[in-house]
Amino acid sequence: AQSVTQLGSHVSVSEGALVLLRCNYSSSVPPYLFWYVQYPNQGLQLLLKYTTGATLVKGINGFEAEFKKSETSFHLTKPSAHMSDAAEYFCAVRSNNAGNMLTFGGGTRLMVKP
């Protein structure tokens, strides 16, 4: 069984500041890891994913995440926050199970102050 923990249900940063959203996972097999973003009143869209290969993954809108196996982490970062980054962010893990099911973390709401 796998699980995902996102530390901090709410994170507030100033515009231009570093964004760091934390995600830790547990999985009995090598995981595939995903970050999704949800803007108000919309569905989820993929930011980035790690499957195999390079552990530093770049996504859309300047976000990136690094897979650290020893720390079981997949933290999301962006060097400089923009007002348009305000949204809810979800980390998810998928093991090689039938149906390719995802297990989601509880989500982190990012607020960006002017």
Added chain:
Amino acid sequence: NAGVTQTPKFRVLKTGQSMTLLCAQDMNHEYMYWYRQDPGMGLRLIHYSVGEGTTAKGEVPDGYNVSRLKKQNFLLGLESAAPSQTSVYFCASSYVVSTDTQYFGPGTRLTVL
């Protein structure tokens, strides 16, 4: 290419009423999923389907039924709605490859009074 669409967008039910949520995808995906989203709990899988005519239970299946009679459609039914089923429901779909992305619909906001 509409992607994943959901009908309706909003619905209010009284306790004990029934309803069906429709999900449609035009990407020829094999896999489809129904999730519910509740504050602080992320998304939880209700049921899923790995192909036309097949369905399986997810993490929170009680009180829901599903059907996948056509590859492009995945229906979620509530036979006797309860206030605990007040939530936002999302449908998603994906290809078979395990590294593939799940594509989400815009959601249905359901309130059960």
